[in-house]
Amino acid sequence: MSSVENDSLLGFKTFLPQGKPKRAELAETSQTQVPRTTISPTEVVRKYKIIAVVGASKNPEKEAYSVPKYMQEHGYKIIPVNPTADQILGEKAYRSLEELPSELAKQIELVNVFRPSEELPQVAQQVIEMRKKYGRPFAFWAQLGLENDEAKRALAKNGIPYVMDACFRVVHRSLR
Numbered sequence: 001m002s003s004v005e006n007d008s009l010l011g012f013k014t015f016l017p018q019g020k021p022k023r024a025e026l027a028e029t030s031q032t033q034v035p036r037t038t039i040s041p042t043e044v045v046r047k048y049k050i051i052a053v054v055g056a057s058k059n060p061e062k063e064a065y066s067v068p069k070y071m072q073e074h075g076y077k078i079i080p081v082n083p084t085a086d087q088i089l090g091e092k093a094y095r096s097l098e099e100l101p102s103e104l105a106k107q108i109e110l111v112n113v114f115r116p117s118e119e120l121p122q123v124a125q126q127v128i129e130m131r132k133k134y135g136r137p138f139a140f141w142a143q144l145g146l147e148n149d150e151a152k153r154a155l156a157k158n159g160i161p162y163v164m165d166a167c168f169r170v171v172h173r174s175l176r
Contacts, residue, residue: 034149039161041171044139048109049076052097052137054123055114056080056088064114065089067143070169071112079104097126106134112141112168120148120164128158143167 051071056078057064065088072078072089080088083095094100097111111127113120120142127140140155142148144167155162 034152036147036165037163038156039139039163041141041163041166041168042175044110044141044161044163045168045171045175048138050079050107051076051110051112052079052081052100052108053112053114054081054097056082056085056093057114058082058085058088063143067114067167067169068112070172074172077107079108097123097130100130102134105130106136108134108137110139110141111137112143113146114143115146117142117146117148120146120151121154124148124151124154124160127160128154131158131160139163141166141168144170 051068053064053068053071055064056068059065060069068078068080069089072091078089078091079100080091080093081095081097081100082088082093085093087093097105100108108130111123111130113123115123124140127137130137138161140151140160140162142151142162142164144165147164152162152164
């Protein structure tokens with residue numbers, strides 16, 4: 001269960017587990033003063049429907065499986081990216097964003113990441129290269145607990161809006 005708090009400065013809500021106090025910098029910036037988001041998470045959830053999921057898992061017990069499954073069940077097109085899988089959730093899996101076929105890469109609207117925070121700069125660089133080559137994706141999302149200032153700066157420098165440290169499923173559920 002989560003509680004909802006308005007973040008009027010950014011025009012969206014922050015979702016927190018019940019009983020946990022809100023950190024002062026949660027919605028606005030990380031501890032290093034780099035913004036956690038440059039686009040409203042609710043806008044992303046409403047607007048973008050074709051999603052590359054970097055770090056999608058084959059293991060049904062992991063969030064990297066259950067969140068993409070939830071997304072798929074709610075009408076989102078999922079493109080799993082995992083170098084150790086041939087297929088996830090009935091969809092062909094790709095080894096990396098760089099290995100997506102051009103026709104598919106041109107459709108990606110959002111890259112949602114389930115990889116450790118220290119890997120976010122490498123994923124962000126792949127997203128930047130995709131954007132230069134195909135004009136997409138339109139946004140980058142790092143799941144709850146994932147955040148990296150180097151990745152944020154690179155994305156911002158290249159005009160790619162991002163959301164970090166937020167759960168796509170939680171935001172989607174809040175809209176229903």
